[in-house]
Amino acid sequence: MLSVDNTLQSTSVTPVDLVPSRYALRIGDIDAMVVSDGVLPLPTATMATNVDPVDLANWLDHMFMPPDAFDWPLNVMVARSADQTILIDAGLGGQFPGFPRAGQFPQRLESAGIALESVTDVIITHMHMDHVGGLLVDDVKKRLRPDVRIHVSAAEVEFWTSPDFSHTVMPKPVPAVLRTTATSFYNEYRDRLHIFQDKHEVAPGVFVRVTGGHTPGHSIVDLVSGGERLTFAGDAMFPVGFDHPDWHNGFEHDPEESARVRIGLFQELAQNGGLLVAAHLPFPSLGRVAVDGKAFRWVPIIWDY
Template identity: 65%
Template sequence: MSQAEAKPRTTGQQETNKLDDTGRPRLDELVPSRYAVRIGEIEVMIISDGVLPLPTAMLAHNAEPAVRAAWLDDMFLPRDALDWPLNVVVVRSGAQTILIDAGLGMDPDLQLPRAGQLIRRLEAAGIDLASVTDVVLTHLHMDHIGGLLVDGVKESLRADLRIHVAAAEVKFWEAPDFSRTSMPPGFPDALRATAKRFVNEYQSQLRLFDEQSEVAPGVVVSRTGGHTPGHSVVRLASRGERLMFAGDAVFAVGFDQPDWHNGFEHDPEEAARVRVTLLRELAATGEMLVATHLPFPSVCHVAVDGEAFRWVPVVWDY
């Protein structure tokens, strides 16, 4: 994270790569893929790992199809399949550089070719893998750990890298239960295999916690459960400012329909309870929210709207 990117309170960024034939900067991508914000003295950068094309039934497998279709129509979204954003966060607090989640990595033969962009986008943002002192994982689904399994990544990371994850999460993936999920074919096997490989490769660097752990000054990870038994959120606080990275506890549909069950939730009822609790907390405190699958860069506030909630995007500061 360069000082130029970290100075403004919020900074939208568009990537460039070398020069074109006329000597002008050549656009590497036509849309921004990173966005920086400051929380007091903590530097935060949200980086897009791309998008996951998934069936819309994943939004709410406990909702009537007609009701779900009506919500999609109201949101100007396609009824059959849509692109789920995939956001990752890099935090710098004091001398520590912390990667929160690691994206999908290589496409696990599930036709997800537009995700897995994190490693090259870290490079484009000037973030060296060797500078990362800590990794915090909200949970061990493959779209949160896969980037650490890309060829050459482990060798580029520090030997003393600390990977923080809830003990309950690692325990769950020893014999994961998919009986209450509703995923497309192939996903359970891919999730199970990726989690197993990750734990095997990084076992010696895992730093397990039970309920809560302070990773760095003003950076605290707390287990919520619900989405998975060890699912966790990360709270940032500095100089009276606060931001929560909620991982997969909050999806875009969860503001309007917090009781709808996402297909990847291993305990849907508990996930809904966690979601409502967190959204109420965010509405009460006024702190900013970032989540994995909210539209990039996902920085927003939460307001109460009757029995549901309202997503209030933060205006980009150029």
């Protein structure tokens, strides 16, 4: 069972992390936890591919961020609703050389007292390697229950049969690795996939819905219970997106649609006052969105110990 006590530990596991790596909260009757999968380094140029590099450099300087490369946060979530335990995305995994600080979610989940064997459902926001790679780790594959339900949109599965990278601006080795990882994920779990079309209720108050944009089948997850709500937005937004929601990210397969989706979600969250978590906002990536002129403002929560 999840707990709002962020110090929850398994009695048989000694945590190895010396920094906070999980944050628990409750959305009505739903227990939820944000878990850091670690970070991976990326070039800053991928943060804004449709603007003058000088404008990006000025923004990075304004935000006290390094000019050439930055640590890309990786966040996943786990939720407990009724008798179901739902993992939302699965991080990068440990099979990619050069990213030793990523792929941390399995041991961090374990040190929170949550066994992989207890996971009944997995929601995949999209099939990029930093969202499905964790399910390809041998120990994870062995420990997931044989009847685990893996929820992914039909448009996402269809896209990865013949993915289009023509509008992306990624480091050269990345597209091939994304393609092979998505194929490996599908081949490994095809018998356990629960494919949905537009919107699907995975568990009481746990809804997944397709947004498109980042990938054609990119989806987000809404936790709704007791008049409270939280949206896990996957890759619909990145840190620069609040100030410049129209800036394109190099990993977006349809950048213009991604910008429309991002602005729509920001407006929705500003209106409903719900909490936001996203895969690549700094851990614990938990806060609210406010309108700030033609841009938006990120309002982090105050940590509740």
